[in-house]
Amino acid sequence: MSYPIAPDEDARLVVLYELELLDTPEEPAFDRVTRLVAKLLSVPISSVTLVDAERQWFKSSIGFESRETPRDVAFCAYTVTVAEPFIVEDASQDPRFAQNPLVTAPGGIRFYVGIPLRSLQGLVLGSLCALDTKPRVISSDELAALQDLAAIVTDELHLRERLVVEKKNTQASQQALDELYRSMECQIERRTNELNLVIESAYDAYISLDAQDVILDWNRAAEMMFGWPRKAALAKPITQLIFPTGLPAANDRAAIEFTAHRYDGNELPVEVRVKKLVIEGRERRSLFIHDITERQQLERLRNQQAREDVLTKLPNRRALDERLPEAMARTRRSQQPLAVLFMDLDGFKAINDAHGHAKGDDLLRVIAKKLVKTIRETDYIARWAGDEFVVLLEGSEPTAIEQLANKLVKVVEEPMIAGDAALNVSVSIGVALYLPASAETANELLKRADVAMYEAKRSGKAQVRIALSVDNAS
The missing domain is CATH 3.30.70.270 (Reverse transcriptase/Diguanylate cyclase domain)
Structure with a gap:
C-alpha cells in the first residue's frame, strides 16, 4: 500500500529524531492523555503516535497490542500531511483505506480522527488519534475536547524541544569555552588583544580577578547580566557586587551552580566556571558565568506537570x-x-x-x-x-x-x-x-x-x- 509524503518530510524527520522520543518507555504525561481520549470519546482505541520514516510508533496507546505498525497501513501517515484534523467516518467506504488490513481484519477499524502534533517550527511529528471499530460521526464538542488534549501533548513536545535546544547550546558553549581555556593557558600573553575581542563578544559573562578577588576585567555580557557598568565594577571586590557570601570553589573541570546578586538586589541562578592562571608570577582567576534562569524554570515546569x-x-x-x-x-x-x-x-x-x-x-x-x-x-x-x-x-x-x-x-x-x-x-x-x-x-x-x-x-x-x-x- 502507498501513503502520502509531506513536502517538508526531511525537516520533519530531523526534528523528530532530535527529540529522542522514539522507542522510549511509556510516560505518565502521555498516558494520562490517551486514557482521557478513550474516556471522553468512548472509543476502544487511542494513541499518541509519532510517524517515523517507514513506521508509526506509539509513545502511548490504548487498544493496540503492538508499539508500532508499518507506515503504509497507518491512518496517521495521512494526518502528518494535512493542516487540520484528519477524519474518516467509515474506513470501509473510503477508497484510501477500504483494502487496508487494519480495516479488512475481523473487528477492523472503521472510524478514525487524528489531530496533528506540531513542533515549535510547525512541522507535524505525529498525531493524537482516536479510533473505533464502528462507523461514527464526531461531534463538534468531541472534536474540541480532542484538540484541547492534543494541545497538552503539543506543550509537552515543545517543552522537550526547548530542553534539546538548551542542551545543544550548552554543549556548544562548553566546547567553545574549553577551546578558550586551552588557548589562554598556551598563548595568553601573545594573544591578549584577540582574547579580549572574544571575551567582549561572548554570550556568557566573563570576569577577571586578582589574588585579592578584585575585579580586573568585566565584559559586556557581565554588564547586561548583573547591571553594573564596566567602569563601576573595575577595582571593586567581587564580593561587594555579585557574590556577597564569597566565591565558589575553583574547579577546572566542572561548572558550579551558584547564586549571584544583581545591581537591583535580585538574586540570579548562575553556572560558574573558575579557572586559575599564573601570569608573570601573579595569580589570576577567570570566571565564566552562564545565566541558568530559563533552564531552571523549564525543569520546574516539567516536574510540576509530571x-x-x-x-x-x-x-x-x-x-x-x-x-x-x-x-x-x-x-x-x-x-x-x-x-x-x-x-x-x-x-x-x-x-x-x-x-x-x-x-x-x-x-x-x-x-x-x-x-x-x-x-x-x-x-x-x-x-x-x-x-x-x-x-x-x-x-x-x-x-x-x-x-x-x-x-x-x-x-x-x-x-x-x-x-x-x-x-x-x-x-x-x-x-x-x-x-x-x-x-x-x-x-x-x-x-x-x-x-x-x-x-x-x-x-x-x-x-x-x-x-x-x-x-x-x-
Whole structure:
C-alpha cells in the first residue's frame, strides 16, 4: 500500500529524531492523555503516535497490542500531511483505506480522527488519534475536547524541544569555552588583544580577578547580566557586587551552580566556571558565568506537570507515591498516627452517561475543591485515578479521623447544579491506620484502605469503613 509524503518530510524527520522520543518507555504525561481520549470519546482505541520514516510508533496507546505498525497501513501517515484534523467516518467506504488490513481484519477499524502534533517550527511529528471499530460521526464538542488534549501533548513536545535546544547550546558553549581555556593557558600573553575581542563578544559573562578577588576585567555580557557598568565594577571586590557570601570553589573541570546578586538586589541562578592562571608570577582567576534562569524554570515546569493531575490540579498518583513513604517515615519518628483515606465516588458513571463527560469533568473539579476546603491545610489529597481520591491525615486521633471521613461523605453528597439539573453522587471511603512499629509498605497500606473502601460499597455505599489492622488482615 502507498501513503502520502509531506513536502517538508526531511525537516520533519530531523526534528523528530532530535527529540529522542522514539522507542522510549511509556510516560505518565502521555498516558494520562490517551486514557482521557478513550474516556471522553468512548472509543476502544487511542494513541499518541509519532510517524517515523517507514513506521508509526506509539509513545502511548490504548487498544493496540503492538508499539508500532508499518507506515503504509497507518491512518496517521495521512494526518502528518494535512493542516487540520484528519477524519474518516467509515474506513470501509473510503477508497484510501477500504483494502487496508487494519480495516479488512475481523473487528477492523472503521472510524478514525487524528489531530496533528506540531513542533515549535510547525512541522507535524505525529498525531493524537482516536479510533473505533464502528462507523461514527464526531461531534463538534468531541472534536474540541480532542484538540484541547492534543494541545497538552503539543506543550509537552515543545517543552522537550526547548530542553534539546538548551542542551545543544550548552554543549556548544562548553566546547567553545574549553577551546578558550586551552588557548589562554598556551598563548595568553601573545594573544591578549584577540582574547579580549572574544571575551567582549561572548554570550556568557566573563570576569577577571586578582589574588585579592578584585575585579580586573568585566565584559559586556557581565554588564547586561548583573547591571553594573564596566567602569563601576573595575577595582571593586567581587564580593561587594555579585557574590556577597564569597566565591565558589575553583574547579577546572566542572561548572558550579551558584547564586549571584544583581545591581537591583535580585538574586540570579548562575553556572560558574573558575579557572586559575599564573601570569608573570601573579595569580589570576577567570570566571565564566552562564545565566541558568530559563533552564531552571523549564525543569520546574516539567516536574510540576509530571506530578499534577490535569483535570483537578490536585497532586496525581505519582506525587502521592512520593509523598506517602515520606509521611510514613515522619510517623515512625514522631509516633503520631497516620491515616490513609481511599475514596471512590458512587454513581459517577451514571452522571457521565446521562449528562456527558464534560459535565462529569466539571463535577470532579467541584468535588476536588470541596474536599480541599474540608480537610486541614496540613493534610494531603491526591487524585488517584478516574473518580478515586486519596487523603493522607497525619497527627489525627482515630476518633477525629472517622469524624472527618463522615464529614467528607456529607460534603460529596451535596448536589452540584448544572443548568436545570442537579448532579448527585456519593462517596465510599476506606480508612487504613498506619502503625509506626509496622513493617507494612506504602503499597500494602494503600491496599488495605482500598479493600475497606470496597467493603463500604458492598455495605450500601456512602459509608466509611475502617480497615482491619495489619495483623488481622494477614
